[in-house]
Amino acid sequence: MTRVLGIETSCDETAAAVVARSDDGRPSILSNIVLSQIEAHAAFGGVVPEIAARAHVEALDGVIDAALAEAGLALDDIDAVAATAGPGLIGGLIVGLTTAKAIAAATGKPLLPINHLEGHALTARLTDGLDFPYLLLLVSGGHTQIVHVAGLGRYERWASTIDDALGEAFDKTAKLLSLPYPGGPNVEKAALGGNPKRFAFPRPLKGEARPDFSFSGLKTAVRRAATERAPLSEADIADICASFQLAVTETLADRVALSLKRFRKAHPKPQRPALVVAGGVAANAAIRKALETLCEREGFRLVAPPLNLCGDNAAMIAWAGLERLEAGLPEEGALAFAPRPRWPLDTASQPLFGAGKRGAKA
Ligand code: KG4
Ligand code: ZN
Numbered sequence: 001m002t003r004v005l006g007i008e009t010s011c012d013e014t015a016a017a018v019v020a021r022s023d024d025g026r027p028s029i030l031s032n033i034v035l036s037q038i039e040a041h042a043a044f045g046g047v048v049p050e051i052a053a054r055a056h057v058e059a060l061d062g063v064i065d066a067a068l069a070e071a072g073l074a075l076d077d078i079d080a081v082a083a084t085a086g087p088g089l090i091g092g093l094i095v096g097l098t099t100a101k102a103i104a105a106a107t108g109k110p111l112l113p114i115n116h117l118e119g120h121a122l123t124a125r126l127t128d129g130l131d132f133p134y135l136l137l138l139v140s141g142g143h144t145q146i147v148h149v150a151g152l153g154r155y156e157r158w159a160s161t162i163d164d165a166l167g168e169a170f171d172k173t174a175k176l177l178s179l180p181y182p183g184g185p186n187v188e189k190a191a192l193g194g195n196p197k198r199f200a201f202p203r204p205l206k207g208e209a210r211p212d213f214s215f216s217g218l219k220t221a222v223r224r225a226a227t228e229r230a231p232l233s234e235a236d237i238a239d240i241c242a243s244f245q246l247a248v249t250e251t252l253a254d255r256v257a258l259s260l261k262r263f264r265k266a267h268p269k270p271q272r273p274a275l276v277v278a279g280g281v282a283a284n285a286a287i288r289k290a291l292e293t294l295c296e297r298e299g300f301r302l303v304a305p306p307l308n309l310c311g312d313n314a315a316m317i318a319w320a321g322l323e324r325l326e327a328g329l330p331e332e333g334a335l336a337f338a339p340r341p342r343w344p345l346d347t348a349s350q351p352l353f354g355a356g357k358r359g360a361k362a
Contacts, residue, residue: 003030003071004325005078005103006318007064009096010088010116011142012037012047014059015314016067018078019126019322027126027322031070032308032315033063042181046171053091060099067314075107080330082321085113086340087142093339101335111334112321117345119316121149124276126319127305133273134303135263137256137291140279140311141167141182144213146259147345148266149276152327157346158259163216166248167281172219173244176226177237187241188284194235194242199225201247203254211258218247249290256291260298276303282310 001022008015014037018030037055041047068074083100086093097113104111120138124130132154136147144161164172167184174183179190201221204214222244229236256275263273275295281287288304295302309315324330331337 002079002322002326003073003077004112004318004322005064005067005075005081006114006314006316006321007060007081007083007096007100008116008119008312008314008317009056009060009092010084010086011092011312012041012052013312014056014063015312015317016060016064017314017318018067018071018073019315019318021322021326027129027319029126029315030073031067032313033067033070034308034313035059035063038182045175045181047089049089049091052089053095056092056095060095064099064103075103078107078109080104080110080112080321080325081107082112082114082317082324084116084119084317085337086115086343088116088341090339090341093341097337097339105335110325110330111337112324113331113334113337114317114320114324115343115345116312116317117143117147117343118153118155119320120278121147121155121276121345122152122320122323123278123305123309123316124274124303125323126315127309128303130274130276130303133267134276135259135273135300136276136278138279139166139277139281139287141165141171141281143279144215146211146256148259148263152323153329155345157344157349158262159211159213159255161213161215163214164219166213166215166252167279169215169219169248170281173222173241176219176223177232177240179237184281184284187244188286190238191241191245191286192238194238194240196239196242196246198239199243201225201243203247203251206251206254209258211255211262213251213255215248215251218244218251245284245286249286252287253290253294257294257298260294260300264298272299272301274303275300276305278305278310280311283307
């Protein structure tokens with residue numbers, strides 16, 4: 001049995017978890033504690049880095065204790081400690097990584113500095129035992145990208161947003177409509193009662209050959225619709241949300257289809273290759289539905305991790321650490337590893353304009 005403690009502090013969740021792989025190869029989550037700071041940031045309509053860093057300092061030790069207690073383990077029972085080392089807000093990264101270093105130094109266990117995006121990318125192997133290769137659609141508050149996951153540590157970014165991340169578009173739309181923070185779930189809720197055909201919002205880049213995403217035009221169109229009709233009735237808000245969400249799902253399906261086709265060409269063999277959707281926006285039911293329809297049409301299967309593992313959590317960090325440990329990939333000189341606020345998963349790819357602006361969080 002291999003057990004890894006994971007720590008995640010790259011944004012506004014203070015999280016710790018223990019994951020294990022039993023001797024017969026089965027993975028399991030022994031504990032998964034996520035302390036959300038949403039309330040501390042809500043008054044500001046977004047994550048305030050200073051507040052986040054302070055809150056991590058205050059909460060992290062207790063969260064780690066809770067993760068160990070729930071797993072029924074002491075620090076000495078752990079085989080390694082993994083912590084998010086980037087990308088993300090520098091203050092939070094320092095808190096998590098330094099704590100992990102202290103634990104590693106005190107116990108003599110290996111330290112695995114983990115790329116947060118790799119955590120999202122590998123989650124489906126923990127939850128669904130997926131084999132490489134597969135395609136990942138990562139849609140969160142800081143990132144919107146399609147990654148070809150060829151193997152452990154072998155990631156190729158095939159598409160990315162050229163401006164706003166999708167979660168950011170949801171959050172900005174919510175703000176324009178005075179819906180509470182965080183925006184995504186509230187836009188989804190408001191959209192339920194709305195008419196998706198009332199507003200003809202743009203479908204950015206739809207039909208174009210490049211596989212990338214763009215969402216800033218959509219946000220501008222929402223702003224125009226909202227200001228033209230102010231003050232907005234509840235029905236107006238519901239219709240704008242429903243129309244926005246329809247534009248998003250149609251755009252996503254059009255854009256993602258290009259990468260599915262590319263994957264098919266690269267890997268003609270697998271009967272039903274997997275498209276994994278991860279990141280906080282993956283919680284959106286309309287988006288999941290649209291992706292399911294798309295996958296059905298293209299002969300793929302959609303793999304969506306359970307909701308609590310879609311958003312930020314430490315189980316995914318512990319799991320990435322466990323995979324790296326088993327593959328003999330612990331970082332040389334890990335105790336001296338410096339946090340990386342910007343750390344692309346595919347280091348060979350060129351950064352696209354504007355991608356991952358919001359502190360490069362994921
Ligand atoms: O991955 P995540 O938990 O954190 C990072 O961004 O790192 O994603 C949070 C993002 C926010 O932008 C939030 O509004 C969005 O995911 N989100 C949603 C939904 N739930 C969360 N967007 C659309 N529909 C949802 N149901
Ligand atoms: Zn994330």
